[in-house]
Amino acid sequence: MLKPLSLFAVCFITLWFVSSETALQAEDKAKSYFLIGNSLTWDTAPSLLDGDVQWHVDCGKSLPYIMAHPEMPCVKTSTLWPQALQEKQYDLISVQSHYGATLDEDLATISKWVEMQPGATFIIHTGWARSETRAKEYASKETSGKMQHSPAYINALLAALQKKYPDRKFKQTHAIDLLDQVNADIENNKAPFDEITDIYRDAIHMKTDTGRYLMHNAMRHAMGQPRSDKGYEKVDPQVKQYLNQVLDTLK
Secondary structure, three states: OOOOOOHHHHHHHHHHHHHHHHHHHHHHHHOEEEEEEOHHHHOOOHHHOOOEEEEEEOOOOOHHHHHHOOOOOOOOOOOOHHHHHHHOOOOEEEEEOOOOOEHHHHHHHHHHHHHHOOOOEEEEEOOOOOOOOHHHHHHOOOOOOEOOOOHHHHHHHHHHHHHHOOOOOEEEOOHHHHHHHHHHHHHOOOOOOOOHHHHEOOOOOEOOOOHHHHHHHHHHHHOOOOOOOOOOOOOOHHHHHHHHHHHOOOO
16 A cells, blocks of 8 residues: 655645756747748737847738838838847748748748748748638648648648658647638537637738737647736637637647
8 A cells, every 4th residue: 555645745846847848938938939921920929038139020922922022011020030149049940931922932031031040940931821811821722833822832831841851840829720610610509709800800810808818828839838818918808718729629
């Protein structure tokens, strides 16, 4: 028969777990993050992420354009990517594909950044489509033409990157999958919205109190950060509970 633990042993084990958890939290906060993309990256609220975070955000632009024209991004708090990636090695880097680029162009552009940052995990932020074309893009299996916000395109891009860099780690935010889940729930009367446009604030961007909460925490999940409602304290509790259930579907 096993003997019960002494009070000393219980206290020691408790302190060990607490100190280990504190050490892990400190390690996460010490990590550095860099995000490259347009306003759909900005909709993930980079400034609310944990740790050492910088970004290069240029509105409406694709990755090849951002690489070729880094001088004047629309978000003035940006750290220009040539300066950032040459002066510092980051732990995680998010890059966002967008309209206008082909898969080969995205692959070539991201590859240059991968080679500049040999120790970084790269995250493909999927962005998302305009609400009007979201369903059609999501269902598309085409990968040879211009970028579409579809699992087929993102998976093909990730597969090409992994083949080219077999020893590197690549992830994605699954933002397009989360939106499709919300849409499916709306159609089955399982969501607190009437239509998918309820979480859009215009043709393509997310509302602050709904869509942005979802996308911010999708980015946190991809970066290994815990879910957070910092900056979103006024989101309706029932809506937040539903959005958390959607986020729970992420692997």
